[in-house]
Amino acid sequence: MRSIITRTTLAILATTALAFTAQAQELTGTLKKIKEVGAISIAHRDSSIPFSYLDDQQKPVGYAMDICTAVVEAVRVHLKLPALNVKFTPVTSATRIPLIANGTVDLECGSTTNNVDRQKQVAFTNTHYLTASAFVSKKTAKLMKIDDLKGKTVVSTSGTTNIKQLNDVNTARSLGINVLAAKDHAEAFLMVETDRAAAFVMDDVLLASLVANAKAPADYQLSAEAFSKPEPYGIMLRKDDPDFKKLVDKATADFYKSAAGAATYAKWFQQPIPPKGLNLNVPMSPGLKGAFSKPSDSADPDAYGS
Amino acid sequence: MNYTWNWGIFLEPSPEGVGTYFDMLLVGLKWTIATGACAWVWALVCGSLIGVIRTLPNRWTVGFGNAYVELFRNIPLLVQLFLWYFVLPELVPASIGLWLKQLPNASFFTAVVGIGFFMSARVAEQVRAGIIALPRGQSMAGLALGLTTAQTYRYVLLPMAFRIILPPLTSEFLNTIKNTSVALTIGLIELTARARAIQEFSFQVFEAFTAATLIYLMLNLLITAAMRWLERWVKIPGYGQGK
Structure with a gap:
């Protein structure tokens, strides 16, 4: 009996408290x-x-x-x-x-x-x-514009809008680029580093940070031309x-x-x-x-x- | 939960420019099936060989077989794939390494080899178990008939051993199919990778992975049914299951 009263009192108190907070x-x-x-x-x-x-x-x-x-x-x-x-x-x-x-x-x-x-x-x-979509490549490859990628192997990260833009440009300008998909940014950059790909298409700020973190940052350059508006x-x-x-x-x-x-x-x-x-x-x-x-x-x- | 369901997403055109989101999943499924099937053939061939040499009366072949099995089954599959994909090309001479790296569909071949070896260790265990489950008298009878060891295996032991291990082999086949999803970490754009891409483009994460789950389930149920049929087809009346 006592416990029921206590519970009721508590319930009333709680409701009142809630009403006040509200x-x-x-x-x-x-x-x-x-x-x-x-x-x-x-x-x-x-x-x-x-x-x-x-x-x-x-x-x-x-x-x-x-x-x-x-x-x-x-x-x-x-x-x-x-x-x-x-x-x-x-x-x-x-x-x-x-x-x-x-x-x-x-x-x-x-x-x-x-x-x-x-x-x-x-x-x-x-x-x-x-951020705009750009590409990074080795300076020795001398790639600055999107048209320079003609016939090259180019990597981007799978499931990103960047790879879509790369595919679009490839079809629109019929560049014959061999598009590779990498699992993540680090792996895609590794592909450029080890010459599996000539360039890597990604958000320019992410490319800048990948280059800054690379073993030899001076070996790489970002493209002058972008794939998209920022x-x-x-x-x-x-x-x-x-x-x-x-x-x-x-x-x-x-x-x-x-x-x-x-x-x-x-x-x-x-x-x-x-x-x-x-x-x-x-x-x-x-x-x-x-x-x-x-x-x-x-x-x-x-x-x-x- | 604050989530907007949209099951119609699969009929919408994919941002890749060709086909719908559903077509993206189908392309992924093709790679899953191709990788799983090739890796399974590899696993079956290598696994049978290793399983057999582990039952031969020769200390050296048994030792080699044991080392092979322990090596491939004790290292996680993910680590093995990384070793094959990133470490192997650096260990071989530079010219071969470069050739390996520039091979088209390199991640597919690496996945077939990596998953094939991993699963072959498990198949080898099954094959060995199947052979030693046979009564000793069978190989003795074979030799007493004047068969060579190779003939004893070919005509007496293996036909029965493979029938015994068909049900567990079905599980290993299904495992091979499921293990192909690990290959997305080396850039193979198979079914799971496609589901991830769909969620990345559309943010419809639950729909994408539900669809992938159902596709895996259907594929594996088909394989199970086919293997059951195979079991019935090769069954010898009065021997093996359900006496």
Whole structure:
């Protein structure tokens, strides 16, 4: 008998407490979950240099991670929490969608291209980088333009938009390129290094970081001609969660417009970065300057000018 | 779960420019079947040879057979494929290495050889088990009839041993098919790699892998049915299963 009364009292108390919280905040979706758990879960990549990767202490670092740190702080302030735990979860290109969809992670901070097809499944916040598809080759091969690849063996990473663009150009200009598909970026670059392929088609920033990490960086050059207009990278979050998206959009927009935005860019792209102290030497493109002064989450490359 | 299902994805044109997403899976399936079938033939031939020499009355052949089996079955398949694909071309003379690297469909041949050797160790174990399961009197009778050792194996021991091990060999065949998916790590664009590519392009990860799962399941059920039929066809009445 006593236990029933206690339980009823507890239930009433709990309901009242819930009602009060609801009145005070009206939290929904991801923000509600973060408040209840007292933690936000961030997905990072293991080798997406310099966006999101593990440093020599196996700690996730990178340009996108710094942006996410600013987002986490904005979430903490919004929820009026004294502290917010951050849980880091490593993801791969194959696991990021299920983990975002089932709520294991709240933000994916890496180098994920924002395009219209993917927006059917997830949402993206404001663009943090713009990258065009280019190719890398050995300087001795003297390949600068796409037409120079005529009749050559060219590699790209399977399942990327880059390999699609390569196939399109190959057919459109009837270049007779022998297209190879590699499992990942490292393997594709290895194919150029070991002469299995003459060139490797990929996002120019990824090529720059692969070259910087190569045994002999001076042996390689990036092409002058690009396969595509620069495409936007965005931080990924769950779809249909307008409150959380609004907060993240505002946090990233404030960050890009502030001095911290440009400073963070310079820190990862124009200064030596861990673990080996390499300097990628990629100045900010005019398109990205525009995207920083007027933040946008558009998937359309034309929205970014240049 | 916040996920947008779209089963119609397979009928949509693939970003590769030719055909639909479903056609992408079919191209992958072709490579899976080609790799699995070639690797299985390789495994059966090498495995039978090694299995037989492990039952010969000769210390050296038995020792070699044991070493072969332990080598290939104790190293993970993934590591073996990496060794064949990335390490072997660096160990041979540079000119042969370059030829190996520039071979068209190098990842296919490497996968056939790598998976073939890996599975041959398992087939060798089955063949050996099948031979030693026969009563000792059979090989003695063969020799007493004046048959050579080779003839005893050919006409007396192996015909019965292979009938005994057909059911476990079916499992090994299915394993060979499933093991081809490991070859995506050396760049073979087979069924699993195609499913991954579909999820990468469209972000419809569950649809892509559900389709791949069903295709693997159907392929393996077909193989199982064919092997059951083979078992019935080669069966000797009154011997072997179900007396």
